[in-house]
Amino acid sequence: MGIIRKTQSVALLLNEFHDQTTAVSVIELVKRFRAKINKTTIYRVLDKLEDDGVLHSFLGKDGNKWYAKCAGCSKSKHTDLHPHFECVVCGKIDCISVDIQLPEIPNREITSSQLLIQGKCETCHR
Amino acid sequence: MGIIRKTQSVALLLNEFHDQTTAVSVIELVKRFRAKINKTTIYRVLDKLEDDGVLHSFLGKDGNKWYAKCAGCSKSKHTDLHPHFECVVCGKIDCISVDIQLPEIPNREITSSQLLIQGKCETCHR
DNA sequence: TTATATTTGCAACTCAGTTGCATTAACATC
DNA sequence: GATGTTAATGCAACTGAGTTGCAAATATAA
Numbered sequence: 001m002g003i004i005r006k007t008q009s010v011a012l013l014l015n016e017f018h019d020q021t022t023a024v025s026v027i028e029l030v031k032r033f034r035a036k037i038n039k040t041t042i043y044r045v046l047d048k049l050e051d052d053g054v055l056h057s058f059l060g061k062d063g064n065k066w067y068a069k070c071a072g073c074s075k076s077k078h079t080d081l082h083p084h085f086e087c088v089v090c091g092k093i094d095c096i097s098v099d100i101q102l103p104e105i106p107n108r109e110i111t112s113s114q115l116l117i118q119g120k121c122e123t124c125h126r
Numbered sequence: 127m128g129i130i131r132k133t134q135s136v137a138l139l140l141n142e143f144h145d146q147t148t149a150v151s152v153i154e155l156v157k158r159f160r161a162k163i164n165k166t167t168i169y170r171v172l173d174k175l176e177d178d179g180v181l182h183s184f185l186g187k188d189g190n191k192w193y194a195k196c197a198g199c200s201k202s203k204h205t206d207l208h209p210h211f212e213c214v215v216c217g218k219i220d221c222i223s224v225d226i227q228l229p230e231i232p233n234r235e236i237t238s239s240q241l242l243i244q245g246k247c248e249t250c251h252r
Numbered sequence: 253t254t255a256t257a258t259t260t261g262c263a264a265c266t267c268a269g270t271t272g273c274a275t276t277a278a279c280a281t282c
Numbered sequence: 283g284a285t286g287t288t289a290a291t292g293c294a295a296c297t298g299a300g301t302t303g304c305a306a307a308t309a310t311a312a
Contacts, residue, residue, distance in 0.1 A: 004289060004290090005277085005278050006279095007290060010290095026268080037292095038292045039269085040292070041292070043268095044291085059185065063268090064189075088237060096231055098229040102243065108247055111214060112244045113243040117238075117239040119235045119236040120235040125233055125235055130309090130310095131257095131309050131310070133259065135259080135260075136259095152300085153299075164262070165299095165300085166262080167260055169301080170260085
């Protein structure tokens with residue numbers, strides 16, 4: 001079940017996803033909106049936005065949840081299979097818009113995958 | 127700091143990693159050894175075995191920790207960069223021994239990566 | 253066998269994420 | 283604009299994986 005009503009929480013949260021490539025962690029969002037939105041609501045709104053194909057989620061290296069804007073996803077199908085790049089210095093995570101070549105695995109049926117890459121981002125690189 | 131003493135816990139836990147390809151979740155190990163080893167000890171032993179290059183760890187889709195035997199890793203360097211395949215039916219996770227081709231990302235320095243693939247395994251496939 | 257340093261168990265804790273339920277607010281209808 | 287319905291929210295309490303500090307146990311060297 002996705003978003004049905006345009007509430008204040010939905011507007012505030014959506015506003016945090018400025019561009020198509022920068023991801024935001026739920027922990028960060030909870031911190032950012034501590035005074036305005038209850039953390040339960042944050043989890044629920046993000047979940048619904050993912051259902052609607054507006055955002056996609058994935059786990060960072062530490063296993064915490066991150067969200068980023070979807071590009072070309074719909075309610076029925078998430079097409080976001082791009083890798084994510086996590087900077088080991090500043091902690092930022094970006095969506096990398098490249099197609100990844102999954103290996104051939106005999107006798108197995110692949111339904112989804114996620115690739116998380118660690119390293120130093122453009123800013124922290126030098 | 128790795129393993130220094132050959133204790134009973136180390137022997138018991140190592141024994142659970144029969145083959146090179148099947149991973150075991152920490153949750154499962156804690157459950158399996160509930161009566162014999164304290165869960166704190168399990169976490170600590172696995173951590174040390176990873177330090178020593180005997181096991182490698184990664185996170186499953188739900189963010190829980192899994193361990194598997196290393197092939198060709200040493201105390202100083204973990205060379206295990208293979209993908210892991212998680213069966214959505216039976217929950218089993220296997221190491222897939224193929225080299226993955228990481229995408230070129232301009233201006234970023236890649237230090238590590240992990241690829242988790244979901245689907246149906248050989249057994250659950252048909 | 254003894255000394256010593258590592259390992260273990262235990263209990264209590266941390267913290268991301270979830271649940272149930274009463275209250276609030278969005279929105280359609282009048 | 284007022285009203286009724288139902289989704290959305292806040293709150294408090296919970297869950298469960300993983301961690302920490304410390305005292306007791308045990309592996310190993312001497």
